[in-house]
Amino acid sequence: xxxxxxxxxxxxxxxxxxxxxxxxxxxxxxxxxxxxxxxxxxxxxxxxxxxxxxxxxxxxxxxxxxxxxxxxxxxxxxxxxxxxxxxxxxxxxxxxxxxxxxxxxxxxxxxxxxxxxxxxxxxxxxxxxxxx
Numbered sequence: 664x665x666x667x668x669x670x671x672x673x674x675x676x677x678x679x680x681x682x683x684x685x686x687x688x689x690x691x692x693x694x695x696x697x698x699x700x701x702x703x704x705x706x707x708x709x710x711x712x713x714x715x716x717x718x719x720x721x722x723x724x725x726x727x728x729x730x731x732x733x734x735x736x737x738x739x740x741x742x743x744x745x746x747x748x749x750x751x752x753x754x755x756x757x758x759x760x761x762x763x764x765x766x767x768x769x770x771x772x773x774x775x776x777x778x779x780x781x782x783x784x785x786x787x788x789x790x791x792x793x794x795x
Contacts, residue, residue, distance in 0.1 A: 675699075676723035676795060679716055681707040681739065682757065683731045687780065691726055691757075694787050710734030714742045722752060724794055729758040729769060737772035744773040753794035757782070 678695055682688050692704050705722060707713040709731045716722070725743070727736040734742075740754050756769030756777040766777045775794065778786050 675701040675703070677703045677705065677720060679705045679707060679713065679722040679725040681710065681713040681725065681731065681736065682728035683708050684728075687728065687757075687782075691782055691787070694782060694784050697784065698788055698791060710736060710739030710742075713739045714746070717743050717746060717752070721750070724791075725752060725754045726757050727754050727774065729756055729760070729765065737768060737774075740769075740773045755790055755794070 676699060678699075680688050680691050680695075682691070688706050692706070695702055695704060705716055705720065707716055710727075711734045713725070713727065713736075714734070717725075727740060729736040731739075736756060740756075743752070743754065753775045754773065756766070756774040757780060758765055758769070758777070759780040769777045776790065778790065
């Protein structure tokens, strides 16, 4: 674990994981808990749930799958950005797509960063160090 990861290890963030695939949620959840054992993790199965959860309990960071049913991650991000008042929650786009177009689509919708699946521990440590 890096020294940066050790510094954020004592932080108790609320992490929203939005993904319609339960195995992806489980993987990200396990890695997050390994890095930030005191984190509260909230799960959403689609963009609509993500927006609802954001209204009820704004998280400190969101991992947003790009392709979800009912409302995709880009549309959910745009809705969340409209709801933000005096804060800015980092939203990290997550997708299996490696294309620059996919990354650009995420960033233009208001996401702050983009990571590719499969998610690795080093990748999440870097994201936490950068955005928390």
